[in-house]
Amino acid sequence: MSTSNFRAGHVAVIGRPNVGKSTLTNALVGAKVSIVSNRPQTTRHRLLGIATFPAGQLVLVDTPGLHRDQGKATASAMHRWMNRAARGALEGVDAAMLVVRAGQWDEADGFAYEALRSAGLPVVLVVNQVDRLKDKSALLPYLAQISEGRDFAGVHPISALKRNGLEALVDTLLALMPEQPAIYGEDEITDKSQRFLAGEMVREQLMRQLGKELPYATTVEIERFEVEESAKSGPLLRIGAVIWVERDGQKAIVIGKGGERLREIGAKARQHMERLFGARVFLETWVRVRQGWSDDEAALRAFGYHD
Template structure:
């Protein structure tokens, strides 16, 4: 068992064998998988909000170290109850990810094991030969750390993971121990991606995600789940500026009015924040133009979901 106070700058592997492989970060919605991915690769790649089901796509984050290359796959949270086509798509993406990786890390919230956590574990258990690690996140919120011991002992007795790690994704604590546990279980093989690559996703995809993140952060209650973002134009102008045109799709006219806001104030705020994030990640100036359009029932239309990039 690895303690959260594991030194953050220790060598990840003690031998010289280079390892590389795919690692799925899985779990129920809102346990901090995307925050953990960002902390592990050192770049704010996967969008984050306090809302469940913020992650709708599989995101690959690449961590290259002298000892190996870890290819983290952030997945949508496996959830129950969603009956729309998009909900089914998210669950398919989460389940498919664990059949295509070398190792899985199930992320749970410190002190909690829910029915959805159990559903995720049951899916992992079907992959009998795949190493399975448990990452207990948000331990920084636990005032009495000793109370975790019986919880973890009971959990490991009923659900035998290969190892358990205590982490705080938000505080970047306990990560080197988790990385060490991952690397020693990956195949010995050369790196798959270049040393400077951080993802296989395009800037076009990331731009849409950054707009959607602002929708998740700024809109109230269920409205963010009725929105998606489509990039209609992405090109680098001769002056070095990335010109991006994006459509925010909603399901009803009333939702369109809310996204636009009084005199366009909400849409302007969404665009300004998204543009700043794009400029930071893309390392160049961005001209961002947003439109809001209505497409009733888009989240139940399989063809539209494919068009919008849902797997």
């Protein structure tokens, strides 16, 4: 990789919940490093997605949705943790993408913009899901309205899902990065371990299949992650995942009638793992109860939610 005029730096991916931040991160990286569902708060951890191009490298800091602080009296420990993770993404980055949903701008979007400007960061406005706008003629007036009185380093209407508009966005972001060699190797796509990603793949299926029934009451702990090498068939990953819930009734929902729901969650998670890891996966899953874990700071630390 030539380092002549090469640019590299960190970009925070910020926005209110469920505007497509993780879908955008995955699209730019070219691989699934951040889980996606249509439920808010799917992303809980700060995660780096590494996108390398001929002209430079973008280290994308994907974050939980940014909320106004609710105060300790009303916010759960999980909610406070996610807000800390989102705000922590602003430390040491070179620029930020403010991701919004096309046709929408509310108080939460304004709050996120002000947080970025207060941090002194160049802000690139990314208007996602333009493909879903029914009235395409409304896009330009909408862009003019939300840009008025705000200092954006660039404004990019895109569709992260369909990968439309990404090339121009990358050009704008790279221009904001310092000239320096790549921070990570060309073949690296995230800072997270396979063990962490395996847990996220299971949690993604929980959010997708049970998001309406158990939106935030589950988390996943990887108890076992072993690699067995075989000259004939390649590596086999043996993974043991514990799904934690807060009540016995929730355990029954996750398992499903005759264990059917748990098998479906495991089967789909395993398929995603095999595609991401490029290896065969043997996945075992269990469901256990720990009452009130999402509002217990000690439990959160035990389950990997570290500042």
